[in-house]
Amino acid sequence: MAGSVLAQTVFGLRFQGPVLLASGTCGYGEEYAGLIPLDDLGGLVTKAVSLEPRPGNPTHRIAETPGGMINAIGLANVGLARFRAEKLPWLRDHLQRAQVLVNVVGDSVDDFAAVVAGLEGEEGVAGYEINVSCPNVKGGTLYGTDEQALAGLVARLRQETERPLIVKLTPNVPDIGLYARVCEQEGADGLSAINTFPGMLIDVERRRPVIGNVSGGVSGPSILPMGVYLTWKAAAAVSIPIIGVGGIRSAADALQYILAGADLIQIGTALFIDPAVAADVTRGIEEFVLRQPEPDLAALVGSLQIPSA
Amino acid sequence: MAGSVLAQTVFGLRFQGPVLLASGTCGYGEEYAGLIPLDDLGGLVTKAVSLEPRPGNPTHRIAETPGGMINAIGLANVGLARFRAEKLPWLRDHLQRAQVLVNVVGDSVDDFAAVVAGLEGEEGVAGYEINVSCPNVKGGTLYGTDEQALAGLVARLRQETERPLIVKLTPNVPDIGLYARVCEQEGADGLSAINTFPGMLIDVERRRPVIGNVSGGVSGPSILPMGVYLTWKAAAAVSIPIIGVGGIRSAADALQYILAGADLIQIGTALFIDPAVAADVTRGIEEFVLRQPEPDLAALVGSLQIPSA
């Protein structure tokens, strides 16, 4: 589907197109199989995988906010063993061209490392997206907001794998460049920017939080300008590739990330609005690229021109 | 207009109602005089005042984002001297019941201190809102994201004035409670939460940032859930009063902040949508308060009930 003007090699992997499905919004692929031609995409990022299964948070887990949504799923997932036994084989069998990144979470460096180590022998895993930025579990952003802890984590994971190691950053810091540089220095191959913003909704009549977990992560169109900005800041700070994510629901949105410096982009919340969005965005980007004097996606990456003051 | 169920004493000041106009969105009051019955409000916060006049940023200074807007006015303001000579007298003459807080900015501790000192002799200033959180000038969030710098600033300003000193926090930190506590410890009387989120929009066809300053601050409905969350976190960290601000355009929005722990609230972006919003929100809050078993606004502040897990 994606024409060759969209093909790029990023983190040493071939991506036939720049659009990936974001972690937590496409399950383990299987659930969308009948609805989305997954293998035509750039790839997908699995729901977080932790060492042990996690049941997740109490309900409600989801609510709508102005221009976005809040979720506090709580990283509910089947755990490493079942992921390996039940989910990965499906992905391996069904995706030949789309790249599969596994989103990894843990409570400790050892936890993260164990998940990565446990997947090293497995085919069908193109790389890892390390989630140090989940706002809706206790300590979920610990590694994402502490430079030392982050450095230690990335260094350790670098020892565990030669596969692409992508760190997913939290938007919730004064200077994302700092954390981006730490990741780069410790050997990360790329960054994903951004995860959700912590947020909260209150049912005023009942005087209770709408979300069972009290607070959750805000995603969707409302965070688009923040995500574009943070991608631009991260891209300015490092030379490793960046996956832009946050609020994308059109090719124009995606192109903002690409011009800001993202090599690839992910779509999350918009999949719920319309599962066809991933294909639509891919097509829209392709049309845009073909209209350029130099019809090559890679030439667009980071091509934003800043007027001199 | 505001019935007495809404009257509260906060920072030692009497507020006839909980609704204030946010800094930067109501100029120096005068501009809205014919449109908004200002003296019926809880109060207003002036546009930032710096020691020297500031011309502000290049254009465009404003753009719309999904569910919000981005601004990079650049703290354009007339400076202390003209504020004192031209703007304050108008406020003094026209506002008897509404409280006037002056939003203060500076490049250095001395700068901030000079503005406060320069207003100490003036009547008509109920208190100061210290802006350490403007994302669209260089170094604008410096004091808001560095605990040491913040502590030094607040301690110094505390020496300059006995008037209420309210620090306006940036949302852009991993743990707002930390900064809230620093302010409380150094003697601040209150906090405003939150200022805008840094954001950016790109004109994809022209490959240029839409905003002349490249990036700006995102405000409006899209940031409501973040503001409510950060107000709740700040309220949990300190016992000084909090002014909730960010995305409010209805009484229900305002009540979310109040239940989360805000004694007062501010409305910014929504004023542009409809200048009548401040009166509408006041009325809506009053109706809600009157429907409660204990019809008293103060009893609602922080009355959110967190279900036990």
Place this chain on the structure above:
Amino acid sequence: MADKQLVAEETWWIELDSPDIARASEPGQFVMVGFGCGNTGAPLLPRPFSVAWRSDAGRVGLLVREFGSGTARLARLHLGEEVLLLGPLGRPFQFGPDEPVICVAGGVGLAPFLFLVGQARRAGLDVSLLYGERDASRVFDPALIESLCGTEAEIWTEDGGAGNAGRVLEGLTPAVDTTVLGCGPTPMLHALFQFTREHDMPLQVSVEEHMGCGVGTCQGCVVRAADGSWRKSCTEGPVFNAADLDWGR
């Protein structure tokens, strides 16, 4: 949208052309109704609605009560306006051809039963319908119910303004071997669970939880199972055997 009528207070009958969904739907299944990525206003996310009717001509009928932004938007739909439909989704009500079945509907919980009773009656099954509302203004036209279902509903209103006075559960008489199907507000489902447990009647309920994807990817829509685990109401439900759920709270 092909047709829209105000059928009771804040309650709309909405018909949509969607041959694929009309063909495939079974009673108890739902559709996600959304407005696509071009829509900038609320609702952002699609909303779940039970299939209340389908026609051979390819139409799907929904019974929608205004509640918040999503249902208000549907109430403002105009003829010919397009919505995005995803479905049919979820697990339908399931029962054998020889079981007597009583459907208990609270409010717009009536929706799946309009479909179910109509289909079952045409197949000659022994299915009856109890239907409760707060007051008469909200009651869906009894004549329409009869024409859709091929049988009358026993109607209950709390104030007695239409049908019997009282809560719909008062219309339920214990009958061993009769399967009860419930759809409505959570407190009603709770009461129904108590009643059917006491009288040893099998119960299936259709639950309502906030949904994200509707297809099992997001885990937003879970309900607590009796064994303490979480079940996705969009794929493992919305219809559950009541005995499998945790009614603790």
Place this chain on the structure above:
Amino acid sequence: MADKQLVAEETWWIELDSPDIARASEPGQFVMVGFGCGNTGAPLLPRPFSVAWRSDAGRVGLLVREFGSGTARLARLHLGEEVLLLGPLGRPFQFGPDEPVICVAGGVGLAPFLFLVGQARRAGLDVSLLYGERDASRVFDPALIESLCGTEAEIWTEDGGAGNAGRVLEGLTPAVDTTVLGCGPTPMLHALFQFTREHDMPLQVSVEEHMGCGVGTCQGCVVRAADGSWRKSCTEGPVFNAADLDWGR
């Protein structure tokens, strides 16, 4: 909204009932058109539009060309739908009764001149109108212009599909003591500034900048003045003496 008509490609004539604004408006002033705090979709912020006409019956006419979300929303307005109007705002065009005046309009920059020329002609003033568009499909009906203005416009299209072929400036002849009023795209205003400076003609222009409040509080709408300072286009403009502005870039 009281009336809406498609008058050219992507260009709408919209009439709104607002007696206060109709009464008070002067040519060159604008209104902010918004959808209120209950509106959840785009546009969030109100958008500025020049008053293009007003009637004694209390109607205000706008000429709106579809561009982005705000103008697209206006194009979808239906009869009777309410919008929020703030105005009249800003500084109008100003000229003495004895000065000959030439109005130069590019695209929907025509809007304020429909109002101005009509009013001036009725007062017997010597005011003429040059009007340029890219192509014929975008040209506002010449008969309507004549009936609104009481005089014909000299029309220019770049492809010559309607009126004269070329840019509207080609229609402008040097005439000392004639005041030129300009409204249209920035490149056109630039060219107009060059021309009038060369030929020593006084020029007033109506500028377009993104607006927030429309009333002078936010400082969002500034334009650079010749002295390097910033001027608020909502209160000190939108009409400026061209000589007061910085045309450097």
